[in-house]
Amino acid sequence: MAALLRGLRAGRLLRGLPSVVAAPASTNQQCSSLRRSFHCAALRLQDESKSDKSSASSSSSSSSSTTHHEHYQAHSSHQDTEAASQQDPDPNSSDREQDEEYETEEQLQAQILAAALEFVPLHGWSMEAIAAGAESLGLSSASTGMFPNGSGDLVLHFISQCNSKLTEILAEQHNQVQLGQAERKKTADFLRDAVETRLRMCIPYIETWPQALSILLLPHNIPDSLKHLSTMVDDIWYYAGDRSTDMNWYTKRAVLTGLYNTTELVMLQDSSPDFKDTWAFLDNRIQDVVNMATTAKQMQSTGEAVAQGLMGAAVTLKNLTGLNQKR
Amino acid sequence: MWLNCRLLSLPKIAGYPWKVAGSLQTSSRAYSVIPPPRDREEEEMMHRMLRVDHAGEYGANRIYAGQMAVLGRSRTGPLIQQMWDQEKKHLAKFNEILAENRVRPTALLPLWNLAGFALGASTALLGKEGAMACTVAVEESISEHYNSQIRALMESDPERYTELLQMIKEFRDDEMDHHDTGLEHDAESLPGYWLLKNAIQLGCKAAIYVSQRV
Numbered sequence: 001m002a003a004l005l006r007g008l009r010a011g012r013l014l015r016g017l018p019s020v021v022a023a024p025a026s027t028n029q030q031c032s033s034l035r036r037s038f039h040c041a042a043l044r045l046q047d048e049s050k051s052d053k054s055s056a057s058s059s060s061s062s063s064s065s066t067t068h069h070e071h072y073q074a075h076s077s078h079q080d081t082e083a084a085s086q087q088d089p090d091p092n093s094s095d096r097e098q099d100e101e102y103e104t105e106e107q108l109q110a111q112i113l114a115a116a117l118e119f120v121p122l123h124g125w126s127m128e129a130i131a132a133g134a135e136s137l138g139l140s141s142a143s144t145g146m147f148p149n150g151s152g153d154l155v156l157h158f159i160s161q162c163n164s165k166l167t168e169i170l171a172e173q174h175n176q177v178q179l180g181q182a183e184r185k186k187t188a189d190f191l192r193d194a195v196e197t198r199l200r201m202c203i204p205y206i207e208t209w210p211q212a213l214s215i216l217l218l219p220h221n222i223p224d225s226l227k228h229l230s231t232m233v234d235d236i237w238y239y240a241g242d243r244s245t246d247m248n249w250y251t252k253r254a255v256l257t258g259l260y261n262t263t264e265l266v267m268l269q270d271s272s273p274d275f276k277d278t279w280a281f282l283d284n285r286i287q288d289v290v291n292m293a294t295t296a297k298q299m300q301s302t303g304e305a306v307a308q309g310l311m312g313a314a315v316t317l318k319n320l321t322g323l324n325q326k327r
Numbered sequence: 328m329w330l331n332c333r334l335l336s337l338p339k340i341a342g343y344p345w346k347v348a349g350s351l352q353t354s355s356r357a358y359s360v361i362p363p364p365r366d367r368e369e370e371e372m373m374h375r376m377l378r379v380d381h382a383g384e385y386g387a388n389r390i391y392a393g394q395m396a397v398l399g400r401s402r403t404g405p406l407i408q409q410m411w412d413q414e415k416k417h418l419a420k421f422n423e424i425l426a427e428n429r430v431r432p433t434a435l436l437p438l439w440n441l442a443g444f445a446l447g448a449s450t451a452l453l454g455k456e457g458a459m460a461c462t463v464a465v466e467e468s469i470s471e472h473y474n475s476q477i478r479a480l481m482e483s484d485p486e487r488y489t490e491l492l493q494m495i496k497e498f499r500d501d502e503m504d505h506h507d508t509g510l511e512h513d514a515e516s517l518p519g520y521w522l523l524k525n526a527i528q529l530g531c532k533a534a535i536y537v538s539q540r541v
Contacts, residue, residue: 234429238429243426244426245381245421245422245425245426245432246432246436247436247437249431249432250434326400
């Protein structure tokens with residue numbers, strides 16, 4: 001927890017300082033070397049936190065003020081920045097890489113989580129995977145302090161990545177149709193393809209996916225997982241061409257959510273080659289939905305016809321009995 | 328026919344340039360009334376605004392439908408039909424905007440469907456004055472609501488929301504027209520007018536409050 005506070009404080013400092021320090025005129029070279037020294041300081045801070053886990057918040061504030069002091073000194077002269085970069089524990093090359101690769105704490109977190117995904121088949125969706133991911137990036141494994149909700153963060157990150165990929169694919173297909181380069185798919189086929197594409201992204205992690213799903217069902221993860229699910233379903237329907245603005249909006253999304261969740265569960269215990277049983281299940285469910293929709297439409301038109309027939313009979317009766325005269 | 332009526336009523340809104348008053352009515356093409364959102368917060372605010380406006384027009388539609396169901400074949404039928412047609416146009420415009428901007432419609436639409444129809448039908452059963460009183464009350468609430476939205480948009484950034492402001496102002500003017508029509512046609516001569524009017528306005532306020540959130 002203290003490590004997290006320190007990490008957050010350092011992140012805030014990193015974000016705040018460039019605007020403060022860059023106010024006096026500085027050359028590009030000075031800026032990039034400044035950024036490098038900021039990053040070294042951040043890494044040093046994370047290493048400090050690894051060896052200094054039991055420190056109280058007072059020492060954390062003093063360490064953050066010393067880094068602030070360090071940064072200020074670094075600004076005042078080139079020699080200091082040279083010295084600082086000579087002192088940093090990592091080789092200059094990886095330092096320069098990290099220079100360009102992240103500028104905010106969120107990006108750093110995203111990078112660590114992305115690296116952690118490789119270790120999921122080995123460690124499952126857990127803090128160990130995140131620690132292994134951080135180490136593979138050359139950061140200390142205490143960066144897991146940045147993730148108080150570690151396994152949840154990892155799963156949610158993976159899910160949001162998959163959803164973004166799906167949205168890109170759907171947008172690309174949409175463009176193709178707009179440009180006339182592809183045929184517009186029927187709704188049922190579109191939904192089937194979209195759900196299949198999205199579920200195929202889980203195949204590399206299918207062994208550990210039951211664990212991921214149970215993590216998503218934890219109470220503190222439910223709001224986020226529901227939000228991801230609902231945006232995904234909304235995106236799929238939008239690209240399928242749904243523009244309804246009445247209760248159909250809700251029923252369509254509810255149906256697709258049910259479809260997706262049940263197919264996902266079937267996929268978890270499917271052992272057929274390339275999951276063809278799952279896709280067959282999906283086909284059958286979509287067919288069910290289509291049948292239900294057709295039946296509902298038929299019922300509605302039958303109902304309307306019956307109502308009109310009754311009205312006609314009532315008017316005829318009123319005419320016959322003379323009740324229908326305008327007074 | 329309606330276009331002629333529109334042209335005849337233009338002198339009342341002499342401030343407007345002609346082509347603006349015409350374009351919103353004649354074209355159903357959804358040009359971009361809403362600016363692309365800057366951030367999540369603005370998007371939420373916009374969506375909430377559009378959701379409640381859509382719910383309001385939907386409810387007004389159903390109220391007029393209820394009134395027509397009772398008074399459709401009486402002398403006030405054509406008048407109510409005319410006002411209903413204008414509401415239908417408003418609803419169509421909002422449907423376009425909601426679809427284009429991927430706004431979720433309020434989940435209470437079936438409730439407003441039933442409640443609106445019931446309100447329209449029950450006030451129409453009180454006769455022509457009842458229907459007109461209901462119209463006056465509802466249109467006053469809706470105009471007030473649009474006015475507060477216009478104020479909010481003007482306070483935040485009038486240039487950014489120019490088209491949206493134009494549209495809401497035009498709809499508000501239409502609702503004020505309906506309100507005045509209702510008054511002209513003896514709404515106030517209904518016994519219990521003040522009671523009915525305040526009750527309906529309270530209901531409208533509650534509906535607006537809830538539709539913004541659900």
